[in-house]
Amino acid sequence: MKGLQDKVVLITGAGSGLGRESATELAGEGSRIAVMDMNLEGALETVALITKAGGDAFAVQGDVADGASVQSMVATVLDHFGTIDILVNNAGVVGELKPVHEVSEESWDFVMGVDMKGVFLCSKYVIPTMLAKGKGVIINIASVSGFLASATGVEYTSAKHGVTGLTKQLAYDYGHLGIRSIAIGPGVIETPLTKDWTCEGGPFHELTMDAPAGRYGRPIDVARLVCFLASDEADFMHGHTIPIDGGSIIR
């Protein structure tokens, strides 16, 4: 796709699932990848997959919910690649999947910290590099839980609604300065995060199977959209959250 060759991409949570698939797809388009994850082992596995296929990647460990860790991680990427062209805020966790009055404050803080504050922190510390060049793309992985309430629970639903708002604000603040921000709202995709959900009787089984596509999503479905949105071909797309859900939320 146009505009991905030799671009430097920082992807958070790229040691597993959607982040790993997006990292390998972007590397296949010629981008150089900083594979960031809290789980160094997972990040190194992703790097091995990319380098085995002839791509350029390195692993960086950090916690997106911690400002000092994000600052040091961004500095490491800048030392290694010299710049950051594309930021994919993908790292995410789910909470306790309980009704509001049963959710602990710890779970609220944990999920909001990773899923929402993490997007704020990584954007905050990468944006100066993009501003200096007058160019950049920020892609946030939200969820269909950024559009509606569901069995994913209050912490996740609130955080992902927050990410859709944060994406609009990023577009509002920086679109005219050359930084394009956009989000993706996946339905249920088969990854380690959802391994207990994607079975008969799981919390989203009916919603998924009754939808037009009638199947769970695959990481590649999302990774191809990440590539398109990161490319110059999506140049007119700003601030929205694009659902990719097999049609599960059309009604």
Ligand SMILES: NC(=O)c1ccc[n+]([C@@H]2O[C@H](COP(=O)([O-])OP(=O)(O)OC[C@H]3O[C@@H](n4cnc5c(N)ncnc54)[C@H](O)[C@@H]3O)[C@@H](O)[C@H]2O)c1
């Ligand atoms: N899989 C789905 O059905 C689905 C649907 C909608 C949205 N999403 C979103 O997609 C993103 C990726 O999910 P996935 O399904 O690939 O999950 P996953 O669990 O397979 O991968 C998430 C990765 O994030 C990393 N991570 C967690 N906390 C971190 C932190 N504080 N700092 C750095 N890295 C951290 C984990 O180590 C893991 O490697 C998440 O934001 C998730 O909310 C997933």
